Amino acid sequence: MPxxxxxxHLSKVYASGFEALHDVNLEIAQGEIFxxxxxxxxxxxxxxxxxxxxxxxxxxxxxxxxxxxLTNYRATRSRIGLVPQEIALDIFSTVWSNVxxxxxxxxxxxxxxxxxxxxxxxxLWEKRDSPVIQLSGGMKRRTMIAKALSHQPDILFLDEPTAxxxxxxxxxxxxxxxxxxxxxxxxxxxxxxxxEAEEMADRVxxxxxxxxxxxxxxVALMRRLGKRHLSLTLKxxxxxxxxxxxxxxxxxxxxxxxxVYDFDAKAPDNGMPALLQKLDSLGVGYSxxxxxxxxxxxxxxxxxxxxxx
Amino acid sequence: MSNMPMTDTPITNRPMMSLxxxxxxxxxxxRNEIRRTLRTLIQSVVSPVITTALYFIVFGGAxxxxxxxxxxxxxxxxxxxxxIMLSLLTQSVSNASVxxxxxxxxxxxxxxxxxxxSAVEAVLAYVGAAATKSVGIGLIILATAELFVNxxxxxxxxxIAFLVLTSVAFSLFGFIIGIWAKSFEQLNLVPALILTPxxxxxxxxxxxxxxxxxxxTFSLFNPVVYLVSGFRWSFYGVGDVSIEASLxxxxxxxxxxxxxxxxxxxxxxxxxx
Numbered sequence: 001m002p003x004x005x006x007x008x009h010l011s012k013v014y015a016s017g018f019e020a021l022h023d024v025n026l027e028i029a030q031g032e033i034f035x036x037x038x039x040x041x042x043x044x045x046x047x048x049x050x051x052x053x054x055x056x057x058x059x060x061x062x063x064x065x066x067x068x069x070l071t072n073y074r075a076t077r078s079r080i081g082l083v084p085q086e087i088a089l090d091i092f093s094t095v096w097s098n099v100x101x102x103x104x105x106x107x108x109x110x111x112x113x114x115x116x117x118x119x120x121x122x123x124l125w126e127k128r129d130s131p132v133i134q135l136s137g138g139m140k141r142r143t144m145i146a147k148a149l150s151h152q153p154d155i156l157f158l159d160e161p162t163a164x165x166x167x168x169x170x171x172x173x174x175x176x177x178x179x180x181x182x183x184x185x186x187x188x189x190x191x192x193x194x195x196e197a198e199e200m201a202d203r204v205x206x207x208x209x210x211x212x213x214x215x216x217x218x219v220a221l222m223r224r225l226g227k228r229h230l231s232l233t234l235k236x237x238x239x240x241x242x243x244x245x246x247x248x249x250x251x252x253x254x255x256x257x258x259x260v261y262d263f264d265a266k267a268p269d270n271g272m273p274a275l276l277q278k279l280d281s282l283g284v285g286y287s288x289x290x291x292x293x294x295x296x297x298x299x300x301x302x303x304x305x306x307x308x309x
Numbered sequence: 310m311s312n313m314p315m316t317d318t319p320i321t322n323r324p325m326m327s328l329x330x331x332x333x334x335x336x337x338x339x340r341n342e343i344r345r346t347l348r349t350l351i352q353s354v355v356s357p358v359i360t361t362a363l364y365f366i367v368f369g370g371a372x373x374x375x376x377x378x379x380x381x382x383x384x385x386x387x388x389x390x391x392x393i394m395l396s397l398l399t400q401s402v403s404n405a406s407v408x409x410x411x412x413x414x415x416x417x418x419x420x421x422x423x424x425x426x427s428a429v430e431a432v433l434a435y436v437g438a439a440a441t442k443s444v445g446i447g448l449i450i451l452a453t454a455e456l457f458v459n460x461x462x463x464x465x466x467x468x469i470a471f472l473v474l475t476s477v478a479f480s481l482f483g484f485i486i487g488i489w490a491k492s493f494e495q496l497n498l499v500p501a502l503i504l505t506p507x508x509x510x511x512x513x514x515x516x517x518x519x520x521x522x523x524x525x526t527f528s529l530f531n532p533v534v535y536l537v538s539g540f541r542w543s544f545y546g547v548g549d550v551s552i553e554a555s556l557x558x559x560x561x562x563x564x565x566x567x568x569x570x571x572x573x574x575x576x577x578x579x580x581x582x
Contacts, residue, residue: 014582054422055582074331074425082423088416090341097344104337105424147420 002066003027004155004186005051010060012046012210020046022210024060028188028203030154033181035197035218036190037300038207044190045085047207048157052082064155078107081153085160085190087140091133095124095143098132099150106151115150122146122176138169145176156180158189162196174200194300206300230261230272232279233288242282248275259286334426335434342408342438353404354446357396361450364392365457368514379516380547385458390541391513392454393447397472398479398508398533400446402500405439405483410496413487413579422581428574432484439480440473447472461545467552468543474559475536481566488579507533512541517549532558 005028012021020043028034036044049055051062053073062069064076089098099115119125122142127135132143141161148156158177162170177187177200191197197204197218204221206214214221237256248271249262259279263270279286346353369385376384412418421431454460462468490496511533517525528534529550539555542548548555573580 049419049582052419052423054419056577077423077425080423082419084416084419086416088419090412090415090417092348093341093345097341101337101341102420104333104340105420105426107331107333107425109333 001030003063004030004032004065005188006061006063006066007047007051008061008063010047010050010062011058012043012050012055013058020210021050021058024210024212026205026212026215028186030186031181031184033177033187033189033200033202034205035201035203036188036205036207037194037197038190041209042207043210044207045159046210048082048159048188048190052080052157053077074107078151079153080155080157081148081151082157083144083148083159083161085163087137087144089132089140089143089147092131094129094131095119095135095146096128098143099146102147103150106153108151114152115146118146118149123172138165141165141169145173149180154184155186155188158187160190160192162191162193170196227262227264228270229292230263230275231290231292232259232261232286233257234259235285235287238284242284244282245275245278247271248278250275259284331424331426331430334424335430335437338421338431338434339438339441342404342435343441345408346404346442353442354449357400357446358449358453361392361396361453362457364388364395365454369457379519380545382545382547383458386460386545387516387541388514389451389454389458389460390544391511391537393450393472394475394511394533394537394540395508395513396450397443397447397475398504398536399500401439401443401476401479402483402486402504404442405436405480406487406490406496406500408435408439409484409487410490410493414493418580428570432481432570436477436480436484439483440476443476443480444472447476462543463546464543468540471536471540471543471555471559474563475540478559478562478566481563481570485566485569485573488573491579507531512537512549532562535559 005026007024007026010021010024010026011019013019024043024047036047038044046055050057051064051069053069064072064079067076069076090101093101096115096119099119100110103110103115116125119128122145124139124142124146127139132140135143145161158173161173165173174196177189181187189196189200201218204214204216204218205212231253234257238252238259239256241250241252251260251262252258253260261272261275263272365385365388368388372384378384379387409418412421451460486496486499490498510528511531512528513533517528517534520528535550535555535558538548538550539552539559542552542555572578
């Protein structure tokens with residue numbers, strides 16, 4: 001099946017001369033949940049804005065469902081829903097007016113039954129006649145989502161969807177994303193919460209300084225770059241690592257009271273038994289021992305930090 | 310969140326939108342703008358009516374009693390077209406400029422920019438709504454004027470035509486100002502510093518024939534003179550300039566505004582980065 005979204009050699013240089021995107025190539029399959037990660041200023045929002053049509057590209061091509069998003073802007077834009085980072089609403093209009101306007105803007109005839117179901121699902125139905133200005137921050141965020149879904153898009157962009165929202169709303173949004181995916185909606189989200197990407201994404205893209213540094217299946221990425229950690233709580237803190245332990249990838253933490261060993265879980269000999277024996281022979285005692293997997297966040301940080309000049 | 314109705318039709322079976330004209334989009338904006346007027350009824354409608362009534366009391370009552378007739382028309386009746394035009398210009402510019410500036414200010418403009426709407430459709434919706442409001446206010450002011458003086462309309466079709474054309478022309482102008490403005494201060498700058506002086510000096514309350522020769526000639530460079538004159542002609546059959554000149558100027562003004570808007574949407578000036 002051809003990709004639902006295809007970016008080829010996409011670039012963007014703002015009038016100020018700032019290069020926000022540099023030769024970005026990306027293909028996203030229909031029904032996929034794709035998480036775009038990256039530090040502030042990496043170009044995530046610019047990329048989304050170009051695809052949605054609110055920012056002009058400097059070069060390259062964007063295809064939505066095989067159609068160019070400039071020459072076929074009506075067909076392509078009608079398929080896309082966008083929840084931007086900032087809450088941007090007509091605050092003096094009611095929730096109902098806001099969602100009706102959005103549906104119309106995207107060329108859809110009024111369908112009050114659909115909008116009623118949408119607002120009920122987003123726990124907004126009781127607030128439908130309230131001006132947006134009277135809503136809480138979480139309700140405003142839900143209204144933004146309702147607007148983006150009002151025209152039944154099959155590609156949904158969520159730009160930092162859970163920034164500044166409480167835990168309950170975050171969980172609700174994750175549930176919403178999963179339900180949307182079940183119906184075939186493709187979701188592209190940017191997030192600072194790596195936990196979010198780890199929880200939901202099928203694939204992960206890491207952006208850095210306008211470049212797409214990495215695109216990979218989330219599970220494969222975690223398997224490839226993921227490490228296991230052995231953490232030993234020492235009975236007596238160490239000031240420095242003994243020379244005899246230089247064969248292992250060790251570090252001291254918590255002011256020398258914890259010894260951390262990073263190892264490849266898939267390696268035939270992970271070195272752990274030998275390390276424990278060595279510690280015994282050196283008389284380095286420990287009172288506790290635990291192992292853990294590295295998170296996507298660890299991988300993300302290592303990727304971004306490692307390539308920094 | 311249960312029973313999600315987000316997509317009741319499978320993606321693959323959903324038809325791609327192939328509208329040649331986004332009618333629902335135009336209607337949605339138009340309807341939303343008219344609703345905004347109704348939401349702010351006092352500010353949008355009552356305020357200009359009260360202001361106009363005050364003009365009648367001050368100019369028609371106090372000054373009009375000292376001026377018998379202008380061009381064969383009683384002074385009170387003479388100023389009616391000028392007063393309507395005064396409100397029409399300020400309301401058209403204000404309605405259209407706020408309509409596009411406010412979403413820019415709140416950030417909600419992203420939705421318009423990412424919607425499957427052409428520039429023509431967006432202008433049609435916003436300018437159409439602003440012009441509709443202005444025409445409505447113009448007619449309300451006309452009805453208010455009838456309470457104070459006897460108003461004759463010799464050419465009702467031309468009167469409506471001038472009402473509509475002027476509303477459209479200055480709504481286009483207001484739309485441009487709304488896109489250009491980066492702050493509320495700038496939004497009020499052009500109406501306050503240019504439009505209001507031009508309107509007051511454009512023959513709203515007098516005939517330019519009443520001016521000394523130099524100022525009469527100078528006034529012919531004021532575009533508002535042509536609008537007021539044409540509009541007044543439709544009422545009483547008299548005007549400061551010919552009806553052809555009034556029509557030609559109005560058409561020219563609309564053409565210039567459209568050309569600027571074409572450039573704005575082509576380049577994305579102050580809309581798209």
